[in-house]
Amino acid sequence: MLQLKNIVKDYHTGDEVVQALKGVSVNFRRNEFVSILGQSGCGKTTLLNIVGGLDQYTSGDLVINGKSTKDFKSRDWDSYRNNSVGFVFQSYNLIPHQSVLSNVELALTLSGVSKAERRKRAKEVLEKVGLENQIHKKPNQMSGGQMQRVAIARALINDPDILLADEPTGALDTETSVQIMELLKEIAKDKLVIMVTHNPELAQQYSTRIVKLLDGNIIDDSNPFSDEDEAKEDDGSYEPRKTSMSMFTAFSLSLNNLMTKKGRTFLTAFAGSIGIIGIALILSLSSGFQKYINDVQEETLATYPVQITKKAMDYDELLSKMVGNNEEDSDHNHAGEDKVYSGDIMGDMLVSMVSDVKENDLESFKNYIEDDANGFTKYTSDITYTYDTPLYVFNENSANGGVAQVNPSTTMTDMGFGGMAEAQESTADFMSAFSYGSSSMDMWTQMLDNDTLLKQQYDVLAGHWPENKNEVVLVVDKNNEISDFTLYTLGLRDSKELSDMVSTILAGGEAPELEQMVFTYDDLLNLKFKVVLPGDLYKKNDDGTYTDMSSDADFLKSAVAGGLEVKVSAVI
Numbered sequence: 381m382l383q384l385k386n387i388v389k390d391y392h393t394g395d396e397v398v399q400a401l402k403g404v405s406v407n408f409r410r411n412e413f414v415s416i417l418g419q420s421g422c423g424k425t426t427l428l429n430i431v432g433g434l435d436q437y438t439s440g441d442l443v444i445n446g447k448s449t450k451d452f453k454s455r456d457w458d459s460y461r462n463n464s465v466g467f468v469f470q471s472y473n474l475i476p477h478q479s480v481l482s483n484v485e486l487a488l489t490l491s492g493v494s495k496a497e498r499r500k501r502a503k504e505v506l507e508k509v510g511l512e513n514q515i516h517k518k519p520n521q522m523s524g525g526q527m528q529r530v531a532i533a534r535a536l537i538n539d540p541d542i543l544l545a546d547e548p549t550g551a552l553d554t555e556t557s558v559q560i561m562e563l564l565k566e567i568a569k570d571k572l573v574i575m576v577t578h579n580p581e582l583a584q585q586y587s588t589r590i591v592k593l594l595d596g597n598i599i600d601d602s603n604p605f606s607d608e609d610e611a612k613e614d615d616g617s618y619e620p621r622k623t624s625m626s627m628f629t630a631f632s633l634s635l636n637n638l639m640t641k642k643g644r645t646f647l648t649a650f651a652g653s654i655g656i657i658g659i660a661l662i663l664s665l666s667s668g669f670q671k672y673i674n675d676v677q678e679e680t681l682a683t684y685p686v687q688i689t690k691k692a693m694d695y696d697e698l699l700s701k702m703v704g705n706n707e708e709d710s711d712h713n714h715a716g717e718d719k720v721y722s723g724d725i726m727g728d729m730l731v732s733m734v735s736d737v738k739e740n741d742l743e744s745f746k747n748y749i750e751d752d753a754n755g756f757t758k759y760t761s762d763i764t765y766t767y768d769t770p771l772y773v774f775n776e777n778s779a780n781g782g783v784a785q786v787n788p789s790t791t792m793t794d795m796g797f798g799g800m801a802e803a804q805e806s807t808a809d810f811m812s813a814f815s816y817g818s819s820s821m822d823m824w825t826q827m828l829d830n831d832t833l834l835k836q837q838y839d840v841l842a843g844h845w846p847e848n849k850n851e852v853v854l855v856v857d858k859n860n861e862i863s864d865f866t867l868y869t870l871g872l873r874d875s876k877e878l879s880d881m882v883s884t885i886l887a888g889g890e891a892p893e894l895e896q897m898v899f900t901y902d903d904l905l906n907l908k909f910k911v912v913l914p915g916d917l918y919k920k921n922d923d924g925t926y927t928d929m930s931s932d933a934d935f936l937k938s939a940v941a942g943g944l945e946v947k948v949s950a951v952i
Contacts (some may be wrong), residue, residue: 382408382431382542383607387440402596403440407605410541413568416576416581418593424576425546427593431574432541432544433461448741462491466535470547472527474519474534479640480506481515484534487946491538504531509563525556532563534860543567545575549582549694556705562585675751678761678833688745693737712744741904762830772912773824774940783933783940788868794868794875796882823869827853842901854904862922867897870907910943 389401396601408414429435430442436607442449444464451453452460474483481502482541506512509529519527528548535543545564548559557579557948565586577583588604602851638645714721749756749763757763770788828834831845838855856862867873881891916939918926926927930937 381410381445383441383443384427385441387430387791388438389423389430389435390438400596401430401437403595404593404598405440405597406591406601407607407609408572408574409605411568411572412569413459413573413587414575414589414591415587416591416593417578417583418579420578423640424593424594428544428546428574431542432465432467433457442503454478460616462487463538463539466533466538466540466546468528468531468543468545469713470550473518474527474529474530476519478518479515479754480511480517480519480522480530483519483530484536484537484731487534487538489640494677501537505536506530508536508893523556524552525559528556529559529563532560532567536567541572542780543571543573545573547576547578549577549579577922615657651813678836686744688740690742691739726948733882755862761826761833764826764829766826769914771824772914772917774910774912774936775871776910776940777907779874780871781874782877783937784871787822787871789822789873791865791869795878823866824852824946832869835848838952841947841951843905846949848949850944850946851907853950853952854907854948855952862899864894870909873897878931901951905948907948909946910940916942 384406387401387404388399391398391400397530404423406425412560414429417906430437433939444460447799449456451458459930477487478486479598481499484502484506485498488501493501503512503515506515511526511529511533514522514526519530522530532548548564552560555949561582564575567573568588575587589601591598592600644885660875669800748754748764772785775784775786776782778786784790827846836843841860843853854862864873868875868878877894885891917928917930917936919929919935920926928937
């Protein structure tokens with residue numbers, strides 16, 4: 381039935397190899413009581429563990445009913461241990477919070493047997509070991525002998541072919557030991573019982589066979605079983621029975637275990653929940669804070685994008701000259717004298733402004749960022765280019781009555797500050813070195829070429845996002861208001877009101893309260909403007925030169941009439 385063929389078992393401790401079994405070969409009958417004797421450390425328990433499938437041999441073979449176990453997988457060993465082998469330990473290994481009946485039922489539970497069948501078979505085996513009246517007791521309410529009987533009953537519940545006992549009487553008194561040995565002897569009448577013991581008297585009295593071990597080798601066998609006899613007994617029909625447990629049974633066992641230790645379960649759940657909640661809060665804060673940072677970055681860059689201009693300058697020296705910070709120049713130190721001298725600041729400022737202006741190589745930079753090999757575009761949401769050529773936009777039906785230029789803005793001129801506007805225009809190229817590159821008076825700006833970012837920053841109140849080159853959007857604030865400055869700039873209010881307002885204030889009067897204008901979305905979506913190319917505002921002379929005709933009303937009206945019509949497609 382059971383054969384061990386040249387079994388070797390090695391244990392590795394660091395670089396040292398300890399050989400517990402050194403080629404053990406032995407055959408066992410279907411039913412006999414075998415006692416394994418030997419000194420401590422001779423390999424008795426190791427041999428028992430290998431027979432029971434609790435430990436794996438290093439080499440050799442364990443044969444069950446003629447079937448080799450060399451190719452056994454983990455599930456095959458599980459089935460063998462649960463269905464073919466029963467274990468009885470010196471320390472009983474009972475579950476303290478379960479009743480005697482529940483302890484015995486456990487093996488059948490793992491095998492997927494129904495509750496009614498488990499209860500019936502458990503009572504029968506407990507009756508067999510003489511504990512039919514103790515089924516509802518807990519292990520701590522029983523004597524050592526009774527607990528060992530429970531362990532034997534649990535080992536027998538699955539009707540195994542082999543019963544393994546490791547020092548079953550080691551913790552019992554003499555009288556109780558005799559009772560346990562009598563029970564094992566009775567069981568051995570129809571099963572193979574293999575017992576490890578240090579007591580040669582008990583082995584001699586109750587065993588049908590004694591195998592002695594010394595230093596990992598069998599040195600004596602009182603009743604050997606030959607290979608020929610083994611071959612006659614084995615039919616080679618062994619197949620491990622599969623173990624299975626239903627989901628409901630597993631859930632019931634888990635729930636029962638949790639409810640048995642309510643305090644431990646509560647503390648574990650409480651501590652676990654604190655940990656889970658803490659981790660969830662940390663992740664939430666981290667994720668939320670990162671999202672907030674990302675949103676702030678997107679909103680900031682959408683409003684104030686990084687701009688690189690054709691010309692740039694270093695402000696440090698210019699600011700130093702403006703505040704007269706030239707104390708380090710000892711030649712100009714006249715402190716303590718009774719005269720006052722003029723200081724040359726304007727000259728130094730102009731020299732600094734001119735000499736510190738640097739011109740950027742935008743053409744090379746443009747080629748660099750557009751080269752996919754440099755990977756620059758993956759770090760940007762949009763890249764746009766602006767040029768020195770202004771965008772001339774007109775309103776043919778302005779509130780002023782007739783054609784009005786709405787870009788570049790003429791609002792400062794309309795207010796009577798024409799000289800200031802002209803000065804700003806004449807110095808625009810120079811001041812672009814330290815400005816944003818476009819007049820703050822202009823209302824027309826280029827949209828970002830990033831739909832995702834635009835839709836994150838703006839809500840469409842009416843209409844649709846531009847789909848054609850001649851469509852624009854009108855931006856209102858979060859209160860659905862448009863500033864009167866924008867209305868004057870776009871020609872939707874009469875700019876004469878501005879000049880009258882300035883005259884009144886300069887004369888010492890108070891600024892008049894203007895009537896509030898209200899627009900429907902349809903009013904704004906019906907707005908139309910004309911874009912005129914700068915060259916179309918000039919007339920070619922007979923001598924090949926060109927004359928600016930933007931101040932000629934008739935010429936301007938004709939040029940605007942032939943311009944590209946631009947429509948408002950959305951209010952956002």
